[in-house]
Amino acid sequence: xxxxxxxxxxxxxxxxxxxxxxxxxxxxxxxxxxxxxxxxxxxxxxxxxxxxxxxxxxxxxxxxxxxxxxxxxxxxxxxxxxxxxxxxxxxxxxxxxxxxxxxxxxxxxxxxxxxxxxxxxxxxxxxxxxxxxxxxxxxxxxxxxxxxxxxxxxxxxxxxxxxxxxxxxxxxxxxxxxxxxxxxxxxxxxxxxxxxxxxxxxxxxxxxxxxxxxxxxxxxxxxxxxx
Amino acid sequence: xxxxxxxxxxxxxxxxxxxxxxxxxxxxxxxxxxxxxxxxxxxxxxxxxxxxxxxxxxxxxxxxxxxxxxxxxxxxxxxxxxxxxxxxxxxxxxxxxxxxxxxxxxxxxxxxxxxxxxxxxxxxxx
Numbered sequence: 001x002x003x004x005x006x007x008x009x010x011x012x013x014x015x016x017x018x019x020x021x022x023x024x025x026x027x028x029x030x031x032x033x034x035x036x037x038x039x040x041x042x043x044x045x046x047x048x049x050x051x052x053x054x055x056x057x058x059x060x061x062x063x064x065x066x067x068x069x070x071x072x073x074x075x076x077x078x079x080x081x082x083x084x085x086x087x088x089x090x091x092x093x094x095x096x097x098x099x100x101x102x103x104x105x106x107x108x109x110x111x112x113x114x115x116x117x118x119x120x121x122x123x124x125x126x127x128x129x130x131x132x133x134x135x136x137x138x139x140x141x142x143x144x145x146x147x148x149x150x151x152x153x154x155x156x157x158x159x160x161x162x163x164x165x166x167x168x169x170x171x172x173x174x175x176x177x178x179x180x181x182x183x184x185x186x187x188x189x190x191x192x193x194x195x196x197x198x199x200x201x202x203x204x205x206x207x208x209x210x211x212x213x214x215x216x217x218x219x220x221x222x223x224x225x226x227x
Numbered sequence: 228x229x230x231x232x233x234x235x236x237x238x239x240x241x242x243x244x245x246x247x248x249x250x251x252x253x254x255x256x257x258x259x260x261x262x263x264x265x266x267x268x269x270x271x272x273x274x275x276x277x278x279x280x281x282x283x284x285x286x287x288x289x290x291x292x293x294x295x296x297x298x299x300x301x302x303x304x305x306x307x308x309x310x311x312x313x314x315x316x317x318x319x320x321x322x323x324x325x326x327x328x329x330x331x332x333x334x335x336x337x338x339x340x341x342x343x344x345x346x347x348x349x350x351x352x353x
Contacts, residue, residue, distance in 0.1 A: 055297065055302070071233070072235065074230070
């Protein structure tokens with residue numbers, strides 16, 4: 001049992017480091033090579049975790065080798081467009097001017113059912129409203145409707161609007177002061193204490209969430225009383 | 228360039244370690260097999276004291292390598308060789324000529340198989 005414990009701990013951390021190196025993408029957004037890598041790695045990790053007759057390095061070495069190969073593949077993909085196209089494929093137009101390009105769909109083994117499922121998911125029910133639909137390398141479809149069917153924006157209406165989008169910065173996260181964010185926003189602890197005092201709070205521990213944006217607007221959510 | 232050098236270096240280290248391991252296992256098992264052959268020859272000449280001494284030497288060297296061997300090889304293969312070693316030592320005590328030769332032959336064959344599992348060959352890769 002101790003063997004299982006230590007092997008699991010070691011493999012868990014190796015996998016976490018490996019997946020962290022792969023980036024933040026979700027399973028559904030993985031490139032084909034990344035999906036294959038994830039599936040193989042999970043299988044490789046499970047075997048020495050359960051079978052104590054197999055040395056741990058028999059699981060670790062293939063995992064590290066796969067991660068290294070994946071990193072090399074990413075490196076060469078960044079350096080060469082041809083290599084990237086070979087490994088990840090390339091986007092394919094499957095609808096142009098409202099017309100389905102059947103050859104492109106067949107080439108990517110993309111069915112009509114899958115196409116309509118994705119169009120419905122993105123709120124498009126009428127093919128004639130779509131100027132372009134592009135099958136991305138992740139398997140998702142990007143839909144570009146005709147301008148007349150696009151959502152109305154102030155720009156299309158030639159309207160001038162004031163830009164009031166600001167980025168809120170987290171100052172208190174579940175009772176913990178984010179000192180780095182506080183300093184980076186140009187505030188200090190005494191300012192924070194004043195903010196708390198104006199909200200009849202005595203300690204940051206009473207705060208669930210506090211943010212401040214570039215315009216200086218503070219949002220504070222106090223912790224709910226535990227029942 | 229760190230994105231290139233780090234994975235390439237790691238791959239090179241793993242490959243070098245694998246090659247070294249294969250060579251190390253081959254040398255070790257070769258040494259033990261030589262001792263077992265000497266033990267076998269001594270037993271054929273009814274020199275059981277010499278046969279036991281050579282066998283003990285081989286077993287002690289085998290036993291000393293077990294920690295490292297268990298980290299790189301399938302444990303069931305090693306357990307099988309260990310059982311054969313124990314069997315050979317028991318038969319050597321009884322001075323049973325026929326069984327001793329048979330067990331030593333099986334043990335040497337098992338040691339050869341251990342070395343083969345770590346060697347780089349078309350047979351192993353495919």
